[in-house]
Amino acid sequence: xxxxxxxxxxxxxxxxxxxxxxxxxxxxxxxxxxxxxxxxxxxxxxxxxxxxxxxxxxxxxxxxxxxxxxxxxxxxxxxxxxxxxxxxxxxxxxxxxxxxxxxxxxxxxxxxxxxxxxxxxxxxxxxxxxxxxxxxxxxxxxxxxxxxxxxxxxxxxxxxxxxxxxxxxxxxxxxxxxxxxxxxxxxxxxxxxxxxxxxxxxxxxxxxxxxxxxxxxxxxxxxxxxxxxxxxxxxxxxxxxxxxxxxxxxxxxxxxxxxxxxxxxxxxxxxxxxxxxxxxxxxxxxxxxxxxxxxxxxxxxxxxxxxxxxxxxxxxxxxxxxxxxxxxxxxx
Amino acid sequence: xxxxxxxxxxxxxxxxxxxxxxxxxxxxxxxxxxxxxxxxxxxxxxxxxxxxxxxxxxxxxxxxxxxxxxxxxxxxxxxxxxxxxxxxxxxxxxxxxxxxxxxxxxxxxxxxxxxxxxxxxxxxxxxxxxxxxxxxxxxxxxxxxxxxxxxxxxxxxxxxxxxxxxxxxxxxxxxxxxxxxxxxxxxxxxxxxxxxxxxxxxxxxxxxxxxxxxxxxxxxxxxxxxxxxxxxxxxxxxxxxxxxxxxxxxxxxxxxxxxxxxxxxxxxxxxxxxxxxxxxxxxxxxxxxxxxxxxxxxxxxxxx
Amino acid sequence: xxxxxxxxxxxxxxxxxxxxxxxxxxxxxxxxxxxxxxxxxxxxxxxxxxxxxxxxxxxxxxxxxxxxxxxxxxxxxxxxxxxxxxxxxxxxxxxxxxxxxxxxxxxxxxxxxxxxxxxxxxxxxxxxxxxxxxxxxxxxxxxxxxxxxxxxxxxxxxxxxxxxxxxxxxxxxxxxxxxxxxxxxxxxxxxxxxxxxxxxxxxxxxxxxxxxxxxxxxxxxxxxxxxxxxxxxxxxxxxxxxxxxxxxxxxxxxxxxxxxxxxxxxxxxxxxxxxxxxxxxxxxxxxxxxxxxxxxxxxxxxxxxxxxxxxxxxxx
Numbered sequence: 001x002x003x004x005x006x007x008x009x010x011x012x013x014x015x016x017x018x019x020x021x022x023x024x025x026x027x028x029x030x031x032x033x034x035x036x037x038x039x040x041x042x043x044x045x046x047x048x049x050x051x052x053x054x055x056x057x058x059x060x061x062x063x064x065x066x067x068x069x070x071x072x073x074x075x076x077x078x079x080x081x082x083x084x085x086x087x088x089x090x091x092x093x094x095x096x097x098x099x100x101x102x103x104x105x106x107x108x109x110x111x112x113x114x115x116x117x118x119x120x121x122x123x124x125x126x127x128x129x130x131x132x133x134x135x136x137x138x139x140x141x142x143x144x145x146x147x148x149x150x151x152x153x154x155x156x157x158x159x160x161x162x163x164x165x166x167x168x169x170x171x172x173x174x175x176x177x178x179x180x181x182x183x184x185x186x187x188x189x190x191x192x193x194x195x196x197x198x199x200x201x202x203x204x205x206x207x208x209x210x211x212x213x214x215x216x217x218x219x220x221x222x223x224x225x226x227x228x229x230x231x232x233x234x235x236x237x238x239x240x241x242x243x244x245x246x247x248x249x250x251x252x253x254x255x256x257x258x259x260x261x262x263x264x265x266x267x268x269x270x271x272x273x274x275x276x277x278x279x280x281x282x283x284x285x286x287x288x289x290x291x292x293x294x295x296x297x298x299x300x301x302x303x304x305x306x307x308x309x310x311x312x313x314x315x316x317x318x319x320x321x322x323x324x325x326x327x328x329x330x331x332x
Numbered sequence: 333x334x335x336x337x338x339x340x341x342x343x344x345x346x347x348x349x350x351x352x353x354x355x356x357x358x359x360x361x362x363x364x365x366x367x368x369x370x371x372x373x374x375x376x377x378x379x380x381x382x383x384x385x386x387x388x389x390x391x392x393x394x395x396x397x398x399x400x401x402x403x404x405x406x407x408x409x410x411x412x413x414x415x416x417x418x419x420x421x422x423x424x425x426x427x428x429x430x431x432x433x434x435x436x437x438x439x440x441x442x443x444x445x446x447x448x449x450x451x452x453x454x455x456x457x458x459x460x461x462x463x464x465x466x467x468x469x470x471x472x473x474x475x476x477x478x479x480x481x482x483x484x485x486x487x488x489x490x491x492x493x494x495x496x497x498x499x500x501x502x503x504x505x506x507x508x509x510x511x512x513x514x515x516x517x518x519x520x521x522x523x524x525x526x527x528x529x530x531x532x533x534x535x536x537x538x539x540x541x542x543x544x545x546x547x548x549x550x551x552x553x554x555x556x557x558x559x560x561x562x563x564x565x566x567x568x569x570x571x572x573x574x575x576x577x578x579x580x581x582x583x584x585x586x587x588x589x590x591x592x593x594x595x596x597x598x599x600x601x602x603x604x605x606x607x608x609x610x611x612x613x614x615x616x617x618x619x620x621x622x623x624x625x626x627x628x629x630x631x632x633x634x635x636x
Numbered sequence: 637x638x639x640x641x642x643x644x645x646x647x648x649x650x651x652x653x654x655x656x657x658x659x660x661x662x663x664x665x666x667x668x669x670x671x672x673x674x675x676x677x678x679x680x681x682x683x684x685x686x687x688x689x690x691x692x693x694x695x696x697x698x699x700x701x702x703x704x705x706x707x708x709x710x711x712x713x714x715x716x717x718x719x720x721x722x723x724x725x726x727x728x729x730x731x732x733x734x735x736x737x738x739x740x741x742x743x744x745x746x747x748x749x750x751x752x753x754x755x756x757x758x759x760x761x762x763x764x765x766x767x768x769x770x771x772x773x774x775x776x777x778x779x780x781x782x783x784x785x786x787x788x789x790x791x792x793x794x795x796x797x798x799x800x801x802x803x804x805x806x807x808x809x810x811x812x813x814x815x816x817x818x819x820x821x822x823x824x825x826x827x828x829x830x831x832x833x834x835x836x837x838x839x840x841x842x843x844x845x846x847x848x849x850x851x852x853x854x855x856x857x858x859x860x861x862x863x864x865x866x867x868x869x870x871x872x873x874x875x876x877x878x879x880x881x882x883x884x885x886x887x888x889x890x891x892x893x894x895x896x897x898x899x900x901x902x903x904x905x906x907x908x909x910x911x912x913x914x915x916x917x918x919x920x921x922x923x924x925x926x927x928x929x930x931x932x933x934x935x936x937x938x939x940x941x942x943x944x945x946x947x948x949x950x951x952x
Contacts, residue, residue, distance in 0.1 A: 599801055
């Protein structure tokens with residue numbers, strides 16, 4: 001359904017010296033939950049913004065972002081607004097910031113229905129009540145009249161999800177949708193999101209910095225580093241057998257229950273947009289790096305688990321190498 | 333929960349106590365931020381001010397005519413070879429009058445700003461240093477003065493003590509001193525909280541000595557920047573009073589008074605007598621504002 | 637809310653009383669005999685005249701009682717008699733107030749409408765238009781009101797003949813015609829301030845997440861600007877417009893003088909020039925009252941525009 005091909009994006013800022021996204025390939029199938037994992041600045045949020053064409057003015061974008069075959073990058077104004085209002089919905093990281101503080105919850109929910117979907121305001125209000133009930137909010141009539149600052153973060157994120165569902169989109173983008181919430185609320189929100197995704201057979205692009213969460217929650221996971229996809233794999237295999245050293249390092253630097261191996265932080269710092277790479281971007285921090293990695297241009301190699309990874313060391317097994325840069329899909 | 337919005341005008345401000353002339357310094361600054369990065373206006377403005385100052389100093393030498401010389405044959409004449417900027421209704425040479433008028437028009441605001449600064453800085457520092465009832469008293473007094481919008485407090489003083497340049501200067505100095513006191517108090521409070529002040533107090537240095545030797549010198553740059561930014565406004569206030577007839581008195585050629593005297597000629601179609609001094613005022617204020625923003629930024633005046 | 641309103645009103649009353657005390661006490665600040673001062677320095681002040689003034693001002697009573705008489709009279713609309721016009725001060729004011737109110741309202745409408753429009757245009761368009769608007773409005777606020785007034789008269793009244801040179805006009809249309817130039821001269825500096833506040837306040841809103849969220853929900857840019865950027869930028873704009881409107885009363889002193897309009901401002905200037913102190917006191921008191929009332933109203937309106945302040949300020 002969503003098909004990103006060879007996407008490269010360059011920001012107009014003077015301090016950036018490399019593309020914020022470089023040759024990103026990514027697919028989300030209908031009804032599929034796809035995780036997008038990386039440290040801050042890895043380009044995962046930029047990828048989501050590109051899908052809605054929300055990048056800053058002057059950003060240069062190459063490649064293609066297709067939704068059901070239509071290239072989003074070529075859309076004109078009305079088509080773009082239709083895409084944003086009906087086809088792709090975004091769940092933002094911080095619900096408190098995403099809601100206009102001077103408007104009521106009711107305004108927030110009905111605004112989109114009235115102004116972009118053309119509902120009457122009474123119809124919109126009815127639907128808003130139904131949606132609030134569906135995402136597990138009690139006393140929905142009362143909530144509609146309340147202001148964002150009167151509700152808890154978990155409650156607000158349910159409101160944001162309700163609003164995202166209002167348009168009955170094909171694809172949901174959840175950008176760190178639960179990172180700002182405490183753990184128990186996080187679990188509830190994840191369950192609600194999953195429930196509605198399944199019921200409506202939505203594609204879900206789940207963006208997070210938490211690899212464990214992604215591999216537990218998603219069907220398939222993409223790992224990004226310095227604007228590039230370094231590995232993609234079915235979620236269950238990623239956890240047990242990471243193929244890219246960065247994925248392995250990410251798993252190694254979070255402690256696990258019942259595992260007493262010491263936590264190993266990744267040496268060095270995440271790359272900024274001012275850093276330029278001559279070869280593999282992870283080479284400087286990679287425990288297995290060899291001198292040749294410094295000049296090796298990353299290409300994806302298919303792995304035995306059905307994913308792919310962009311590491312030079314995997315190329316030593318010619319039987320598994322693929323000449324293509326495009327990661328292969330597991331699900332149709 | 334307490335959400336203090338970033339948009340509320342002044343957090344913690346007591347209700348119904350209006351602000352001083354609403355944050356002109358800050359507004360001027362945001363307004364002129366564009367201009368600042370562009371060096372040409374600054375250079376032109378600075379050159380204009382330098383020229384005006386020199387002209388004021390050398391007025392007796394460079395003025396082509398006697399500013400008081402009446403020539404009723406050349407009444408309200410447009411510019412010609414003899415009168416480069418024309419004449420007023422009494423046939424006095426406008427260029428000469430504007431040049432001589434620059435003296436009063438620049439010195440009066442400077443004098444009143446200095447007076448206001450002495451009173452305002454003293455009160456502001458006192459309020460910040462002593463705190464308690466001293467602070468409360470100073471704040472109440474300034475609040476009552478802020479209840480008089482615009483120049484009305486000045487007008488009241490003039491109504492009581494009569495008009496004239498000296499009264500106007502004193503009245504304006506009194507009216508502007510609370511504005512300066514308020515600013516001084518706010519920056520003195522934050523400076524006072526710094527550890528070095530405590531260090532002096534621990535050594536037993538007297539409060540007066542700390543204020544004069546340490547606190548004020550550290551505030552000097554910020555205060556100077558603030559005063560520079562006020563100059564244009566003060567000049568406008570002074571010329572406005574003279575225009576109303578409350579400031580400089582005839583036969584002075586103070587610019588505001590010149591505009592007042594030239595006003596009648598406008599209806600008769602003679603624009604020069606009012607517009608020459610009017611333009612002089614406008615150009616000087618604009619130039620001072622452009623230069624003031626740059627200078628106050630350099631001196632690090634803190635935004636209110 | 638109620639407690640807040642009560643406290644605000646109490647502060648208003650106290651400040652007004654303090655200001656009125658200053659206005660009244662000014663008599664005693666004048667050098668010499670207060671009665672002689674009130675007679676207005678007339679050399680021919682006969683003992684009868686002085687006695688009349690002493691009686692009218694209760695100058696033989698204790699100071700507090702004198703103030704009580706004066707402020708009590710003011711509260712009921714009795715400001716005493718004008719020494720110059722030999723008429724009730726209240727009559728003089730009643731005949732001049734409508735013109736001044738018309739002028740102030742006209743000027744407020746001008747700077748509120750044009751100021752927010754220009755500011756919004758500046759914020760939405762950015763670039764060269766923005767720089768031009770900022771430069772021109774800044775320039776306008778750097779020129780004294782009386783210079784702007786005379787420049788407008790010179791150009792639009794004398795040269796082009798579109799508007800009358802002076803006077804206030806008769807009837808609504810006549811007034812509108814006569815007061816257009818004065819209103820512009822009065823409003824231009826305020827217009828500049830409102831433009832800058834609107835521009836800055838909107839620019840502060842643009843990068844916020846809720847604006848991005850509204851845009852990402854497919855709202856058209858016009859609706860994003862109106863419903864989110866401008867709406868949320870309103871509180872500081874409204875506050876500033878209110879404060880500036882309050883300050884306009886003081887501005888009429890200069891503008892009415894420049895345009896020869898018979899209003900409160902020119903009444904004040906005339907009263908000072910003729911040493912007509914009862915009139916001076918009355919006009920000053922009313923202008924302070926108007927200023928304080930409007931600023932208090934602004935303070936009370938603020939929470940209506942920003943629900944967060946409503947919550948914050950309501951006492952627990």
